[in-house]
Amino acid sequence: MPTRVIAHLDMDAFYASVELLRYPELRGLPVVIGGGSRHQPVWEDDPATGERKRRFATLRNYAGRGVVTTATYEAREFGVNSAMGMMKAAQLAPDAVLLPTDFDEYRKYSRLFKAAVRSIAPTVEDRGIDEIYIDLTDLVAARLAGARAGVESDWAPAFAGETDSQESARPEPPSEADAWWCAREIARELKAAVKDATGLRCSIGLAPNKLIAKIASELDKPDGLTVVPAAEVARRMSPLSVRKVNGVGPKSAAKLAQLGIRTIGELAAAEPAFLRQHFGESYSQWLTDAAHGRDERPVVTHSEPKSMSRETTFDRDLHAVRDKAQLSEIFTELCVEVAHDLQRKHYAAKTIGIKLRFEDFRTVTRDNTLEVPTDDPKAIRRAAGECLKRVDLRKRIRLLGVRAGALSPRG
DNA sequence: TCTGGGGTCCTAGGACCC
DNA sequence: TCTGGGGTCCTAGGACCC
Numbered sequence: 001m002p003t004r005v006i007a008h009l010d011m012d013a014f015y016a017s018v019e020l021l022r023y024p025e026l027r028g029l030p031v032v033i034g035g036g037s038r039h040q041p042v043w044e045d046d047p048a049t050g051e052r053k054r055r056f057a058t059l060r061n062y063a064g065r066g067v068v069t070t071a072t073y074e075a076r077e078f079g080v081n082s083a084m085g086m087m088k089a090a091q092l093a094p095d096a097v098l099l100p101t102d103f104d105e106y107r108k109y110s111r112l113f114k115a116a117v118r119s120i121a122p123t124v125e126d127r128g129i130d131e132i133y134i135d136l137t138d139l140v141a142a143r144l145a146g147a148r149a150g151v152e153s154d155w156a157p158a159f160a161g162e163t164d165s166q167e168s169a170r171p172e173p174p175s176e177a178d179a180w181w182c183a184r185e186i187a188r189e190l191k192a193a194v195k196d197a198t199g200l201r202c203s204i205g206l207a208p209n210k211l212i213a214k215i216a217s218e219l220d221k222p223d224g225l226t227v228v229p230a231a232e233v234a235r236r237m238s239p240l241s242v243r244k245v246n247g248v249g250p251k252s253a254a255k256l257a258q259l260g261i262r263t264i265g266e267l268a269a270a271e272p273a274f275l276r277q278h279f280g281e282s283y284s285q286w287l288t289d290a291a292h293g294r295d296e297r298p299v300v301t302h303s304e305p306k307s308m309s310r311e312t313t314f315d316r317d318l319h320a321v322r323d324k325a326q327l328s329e330i331f332t333e334l335c336v337e338v339a340h341d342l343q344r345k346h347y348a349a350k351t352i353g354i355k356l357r358f359e360d361f362r363t364v365t366r367d368n369t370l371e372v373p374t375d376d377p378k379a380i381r382r383a384a385g386e387c388l389k390r391v392d393l394r395k396r397i398r399l400l401g402v403r404a405g406a407l408s409p410r411g
Numbered sequence: 412t413c414t415g416g417g418g419t420c421c422t423a424g425g426a427c428c429c
Numbered sequence: 430t431c432t433g434g435g436g437t438c439c440t441a442g443g444a445c446c447c
Contacts, residue, residue, distance in 0.1 A: 014447095034415080067415050069447095082447085087412045101415095128418085128447040249445045282421085306419065313415060351439085361414070365441060401416085419446080426439080 001141065001174050002230060005183045006299065007121075007134040008205045008213035009190065011113065012222035014130035015070040017200050018109050019099050023054065030075035030096035032059060035066035035086050039098050060094040062086050065313055069101050073222065106130075109198050116197035117190055125299045133210050134190070135299035140182045144174040180206065180229050187225050211295035212237070214246050233293035238265030245290050252279075252287075267291035304409070305347065309355075310337040311401025317359045320393035327400070334402040335384055339377035342404055346411060348373035349404030352383035356391060357399035365403075366390050373408050380404065 011017070015033045020026055023041070039057035046053050066086040078093035089096070110129045118124055123135040187204045194202050203224035205216025212233055216226040219236075228236050237244075242264055243253045259278060261267050268291035275284035289295065312334065318327050342349060352374075353367030366387035374380060384402050 065413085065415075069415080083414080085412055085414055088414090089412095091412070130447075247445070251444060280422095307417095309417065311416060353440095363442085367440065369439065399415090417447085419444105421444085422442090424440090426437100428436085428438105429434100 001179050002176055002208050004208055005136040005140045005179060006207055006210055006213045007136055007187060008210065008217040009117065009132050009134060009202050010217045011130040011200060011202045013070055013072055015101060015106055016072045018106055021199055026097055028074065030078060030093050031072045031099060032068055032075050032080055032089055032096045033070045033099050033101055034068045035062060035064060035098065035100060039100050057098045058094065059090040059096045059098050062090045062098060109200065112197045113194045113200065116193040120189055120193055121186065123299055123301055125301060133213065133299045136183055136186055139186060140179050143182050144178060176229060180227050184227055209295040210297055211246065211290060212293050215244050237293055238263060240264050242267055264291050305407055307403055307405040307407065308338060308341045309401055309403035310334045311355060311399060313399045317396035317398050319396045330400060332381055334400065335381040336377045338402050338404050339375055339380050342375035346409060347407040348375045348410050350406035352380050353403040353405060354384050354387040355401035355403065356397055358395040359398055360395065364391060
C-alpha cells in the first residue's frame with residue numbers, strides 16, 4: 001500500500017464548458033470567454049428562414065483591455081490561451097465567438113461538482129473555482145480492507161476446520177498495484193459523478209502527492225485519467241518542462257533556462273550547491289525536492305481567508321487631477337464593495353491597503369494598520385484615503401484597488 | 412497587441428521591545 | 430558612547446496560481 005493516494009481533479013476548459021451547456025449550438029466552434037459584459041448574445045430573426053436564432057459577438061470587433069479567461073479546445077487550436085490579451089486573441093482567431101464571463105454561473109457549477117466529489121470522497125482541498133485535491137488514502141484502504149473481509153467471509157466456511165494452517169486462507173496483504181487499481185476505480189466513479197451532477201467533464205491525476213497529482217492531471221487532458229505511482233515518477237516527470245511544476249512560473253523558468261535547465265530531469269540532475277548559488281537556500285531546496293517529486297504537503301480541507309480585495313482597470317488611463325471626480329467615485333465604490341464583502345462573510349480587517357497601476361504598468365501598494373479591525377465602508381474609505389496620500393500621483397493611473405487584510409472572524 | 416481580477420506566500424528592511 | 434542579539438509587527442514589493 002502506498003503511503004498516500006492523492007488525486008488532483010481539474011475541470012476541462014471550465015468556463016467555456018459551462019457556457020456550452022447554455023449555448024449548445026456553439027459546440028465544436030472556437031469560443032473565447034473574457035472581456036466585459038458588453039458582448040451578450042442577442043436574439044434575432046434569420047431573414048432567410050424566418051427562424052429566431054441567437055447572434056453571438058465575434059472576437060473580430062473587440063476593442064478593449066480584457067484578457068482571455070478561457071478558450072474552448074477549438075479556439076486553442078488557433079493559439080489562443082488563458083491570460084492572453086483579447087486584442088491579440090482577436091488577431092489569431094477573428095471569427096471565434098466571444099462570450100462575457102459570468103462568475104455567478106461558474107460558481108454554481110463549482111459548488112455542484114465539488115458536492116458530487118465530496119459525496120464519494122470527503123477529504124477535499126479547494127484550489128479555486130475549477131480544481132481540487134482529494135486525499136483518497138483512507139477510502140482506498142477501507143475498500144481494500146472491505147474486499148479482503150468479503151473474501152475471507154466467503155472462504156471462511158471452506159477453511160473452518162483448518163484455521164491454524166498458516167497461509168492457505170490468508171489473502172495477500174494489499175499490494176501497491178491493488179491500491180492504484182482501486183484508486184483508478186474511485187477516480188472513474190468521481191468522473192462519472194461530476195458528469196452526472198453537472199454535465200461537465202474533468203481530468204484526474206492520481207499520485208503519491210499533490211505535486212505529482214497536479215502534473216498528472218494535465219497529461220491526458222481533456223477527459224483524462226492518469227496514474228503515476230512512485231515507481232513511475234522519475235520516468236514520467238523527467239522529460240517535462242520545469243514550467244509544469246506548480247510554483248515554477250515564467251521568471252524562475254527563464255532563469256533556469258539561462259542556466260541550461262529546461263526539463264524536470266535536468267533540474268533533478270543539477271547540483272544542489274549550484275542551485276543554491278542562484279536561487280537561495282530555501283527556494284533551491286524546494287526546487288530540488290520538486291524535481292525529485294518529493295512533496296509532503298497535506299490535503300487541507302479548511303482554511304480561513306487572509307484578505308479580500310476589489311480592483312478595477314479603467315477603460316482609459318485616468319489622471320489624479322484631471323479625472324479627480326471620476327477617480328474619487330470609483331475609489332469610494334471599491335471601498336464600499338470591500339466593506340460589503342467583509343460584512344457578508346463576517347470578517348473585520350485590521351489593515352486596509354490600496355493598489356495602483358500606472359500607465360507604464362508599474363504597480364505600487366500602500367497599507368495602513370488600524371487600531372481596531374473594521375468592516376465599515378467609511379472607516380475603510382478613510383484608511384484607504386490615508387494610503388493614497390503617500391503615493392506620487394503624477395503619472396496616469398490604469399488600475400485602482402482596495403484590499404482588506406489581517407482578517408478576524410466576526411461574532 | 413500592451414498585459415483582468417481575485418487570491419496566497421515569501422522576502423527584506425526598519426521600528427520597537429526585551 | 431558604543432555595542433550585543435532575539436522576537437514580533439509593519440510595510441512594500443514580487444512571484445505565482447486560478
